[in-house]
Amino acid sequence: MSKFNNQKIMPRYSVICMLMTIISLGVLIKAGYIMTAKRDYWMKVADRVKRDNVVIQPVRGNILSCDGQLLASSLPEFKIFMDFQQLHDAGNDSLWDAKEKLICKGLHEIFPEQSPAEFKANLDKGRKKMSRHWPVWPYRINYNTYSEVLKLPVFNLTKFQSGFHCEELNARENPFGTLAERTVGDMYALKDGGRMPRCGLELSFDKLLRGTNGVGHRRKVLNKYLDIIDKEPVNGCDIITTIDVGIQDLAERAVIEELKQPEVNGDVGVAIVMEVKTGDIKAIVNIDKCYGPNGQIIYKEIKNHAVSDLMEPGSVFKPVSVMTALQDGMCDTSKIVDTGNGVWPMYGREMKDHNWRRGGYGVMNMATTLRVSSNIGVSRIIDEYYHNDPEKFVRGVYRSGIASDLHIPIVGASPAKIRMPKKNKRGEWLNWSNTALPWMSIGYESQVPPISTLAFYNAIANNGCMMQPRFVKASIQNGEVTEYPPQVVKGHTQIASPAVIKKMQVMLEHVVSEGLGKKAGSTSFKVAGKTGTAQISKGSVGYKSGMTHYLLSFAGYFPADNPKYSCIVCIQKGGLPASGGGMSGVVFHHIAEGIMAQSEGRDVRQARDSASVFVPQVKNGNILSADFVLSQLGIKTKRNYIANIANTSALWGQARSGTHYVDLVHQGVPSTKHVPNVMGMGARDAVYLMEQRGVKCRIIGRGKVVKQSLPPGKYIHRGETCTLTLE
Structure with a gap:
């Protein structure tokens, strides 16, 4: 006797086929509805989650001196934004409400040019519009500043939880400042955030330094944005110049x-x-x-x-x-x-x-x-x-x-x-x-x-x-x-x-x-040449x-x-x-x-005058460097570790009868609340003192400090930057 009961199985099979047919018709009807009535809506959604033919910028090559020191280099810079729609979709609106005051206060400490109220007004405006790309700060920032911003509440979450994101851009930096500026060249910013060479070797060798752009596209997969590279960028060449930094x-x-x-x-001075x-x-x-x-x-x-x-x-x-x-x-x-x-x-x-x-x-x-x-x-x-x-x-x-x-x-x-x-x-x-x-x-x-x-x-x-x-x-x-x-x-x-x-x-x-x-000659070696004095038309x-x-x-x-x-x-x-x-x-x-x-390659000790009794002035700064220089000049030193020095510009050079030596005063426990006085110091000592107190430094010129943007004794706020002008 057959175990297959046709009278029981066939009705069940028919019911399943009817259900599958109804579901299929529903899928087709829904697909047709999406393709016609909802087409414009979903095309806009697609535009938000994908980008084709995205240009991938290569890293611009470095310009090096004859001995390999950096004259110009590419460093990352960032522009920071908020995606308030993403913040809302992640369900973190209440977290933003609770932390907004702290966020604005932290941004003010990092960017003192704007008050907390101004930051709040700007962010509230972007949130009201539910902007997906609202600028938190309108200018480029370096990596250190970007790292400080990432420590703030909400911003320290992932971009899918907070909506905080950035654009990474290449910036051109000259480690030696204005040294050979017109020969090395510089870059100027374009409206789209890119940069173009203006003059010098940056312009003349732009084809080598620039490299070749890559091509990619962006897609949203499983609620994550993926940048997919179709063609890898070719980074620019480094060029080694003949310029000697010392000369x-x-x-x-x-x-x-x-x-x-x-x-x-x-009015004008030229030397080659x-x-x-x-x-x-x-x-x-x-x-x-x-x-x-x-x-x-x-x-x-x-x-x-x-x-x-x-x-x-x-x-x-x-x-x-x-x-x-x-x-x-x-x-x-x-x-x-x-x-x-x-x-x-x-x-x-x-x-x-x-x-x-x-x-x-x-x-x-x-x-x-x-x-x-x-x-x-x-x-x-x-x-x-x-x-x-x-x-x-x-x-x-x-x-x-x-x-x-x-x-x-x-x-x-x-x-x-x-x-x-x-x-x-x-x-x-x-x-x-x-x-x-x-x-x-x-x-x-x-x-x-x-x-x-x-x-x-x-x-x-x-x-x-x-x-x-x-x-x-x-x-x-x-x-x-x-x-x-x-x-x-x-x-x-x-x-x-x-x-x-x-x-x-x-x-x-x-x-x-x-x-x-x-007057062009030397007592140490022979010189040949010719003078010239001409009237200029x-x-x-x-x-x-x-x-x-x-x-x-x-x-x-x-x-x-x-x-x-x-x-x-x-x-x-x-x-x-x-x-x-x-x-x-x-x-x-x-x-x-x-x-x-x-x-x-003469040794520094050859510059010592045995008949001289001059003892150099030693300013507060890097104690090890001062000790080394004085020792090389044959001046004995002893170190006094004194905490909380009030006047950091005071001189500790002291000549004593008989054997000449200098007391080197070291800041064992420096005050971190007030800006030090670095007037008259060299760049190295000035930066050393400032950074001990958590103040970032920006150097203009070379020589000794003649001006500091933060006055001595001022209370230090977190993330402050002091511009030091040297001549």
Whole structure:
């Protein structure tokens, strides 16, 4: 007998089939309803939970100094927002109501620019609108500040519970502040939160530094947002520059100190240091005198004068003229020329030497004309040999390489402009006059940027081989290094014969040892170079526009017997006194002495004067650093651990009879409630004291603290930032 009972099973089966059919019809009807009547609603929902073709920004590459120190780096910055709809969906409205007052108070402590009431009004406005992306703070914040915000109530929950979320953005930071600012370059913000390079290497090497964007999309899965990467971004390359941080800092300080001198009061200061054999730019300084909002004088970089200023170079151009005459075989260094009493008529104009009021130089040879920088001597020699064929002279100038395009990788750089004489069909000069050649020979009638002048002097130091100035020597991506080797300027492997180069080297050395460039020299090593003092033409008004303006220059190299570095210093100023050797030469001296001291690696103990009894002042700060410095200077120390120092700017340097030693006072238990007085301290000690009390520091400038934004003795609020201005 069969166990299958057809009469019982079939009715049950029929009922199940009918139920399945009804459910299927319901699903189809519901699907059709959603696809038609509710289509617009669900499309809006879909737009909120997905995004296609999302651009994923790569990390911008770093800019490094020649020894690997960071000159520019990408760091994360954040913009913070609240999703009040998510807060409501998570059922945490009551928690927000209970904690809102604490949240606003905490935000005020982190961002003291706004009061708790202002924060509350802003957040209540966003909550009323049920905004999904309401800004908590309108500006970018760094990671440390973002971490502080995350500690606040509600914000410390997950973003699905609190609705608090952020946008992470790349920020460009310069760890050395304004050091080589116009050469390294900077970035400016776009409306969409991105950044674009403005100038310098950031702009010139943007393609390498920027990398390649990635592509992704966003989906909401199981109530969570997932960012799905379709194409990985390719991070930018790091570039290694030729800039030496130590030499750059040394050169900047030397230029600024000279511009500040009352007798100088310079408007613009430029200094470039180049490595002779490679053409590597070790330092490039462009300082402008500016005026702050309160009329105070500020020195900072605004324009890259070193590569873009097309100005008449003055007497630093004279070696080009002399070398041209020697190379063409027109004469030798023993050529005799009469300069008279310092004033010589030339085609209706008067040529003057700098000492014309003292009777001039009289008769001298060519080597002496360069040593004493005689305008009459050099111009008369050049005019004698090239008056009928000035084109030959200008071809010789071009042969020297000073007018070559050096392909400087800085936007705004320009090669020198030295006009070539031209004749018409009748043999008459079209763009030339009788006075053009004499004045061109002494550095007028031409426009030459400082870096082109330096390249010429560097070539003399390099035995006639002109090197192309190099700013970047390598790029690195994923551990792979691409080298950019030193290059010789095309067609200038030898700007003159070895014999002529040797004569030029001897004459330039005598300019410093015996002539007008003595202040650029050193007692420790030989220096060679040439001074220059030129009047600056002020556009359409020419040279006579009220106060006379001057370009003071010194270009040369050191050590003269084995050149390692070449350097040019240019200062623009108004009025007298004006001396290329006495002002720019002094800056050259300080730079050369500092570089040689660094390269020789002298020990700090060699700087001690055994006959001196001076005991340095020691300010409160990092006790270990102070102890080390004093010990290296041979001064004995003992440490006193004193708690709760009231006046942190007091001096503890104390000289005692007999053996000299210093009491070092250490803050064992510093007061954490009041802002310390850090005026006059260095950056390291000032930051050390501030951060001991929980105050964040922002540094502007270099040197000693001359201003602090939080007054001494002020009660410290949590998360406060103090801006320290150093000079």
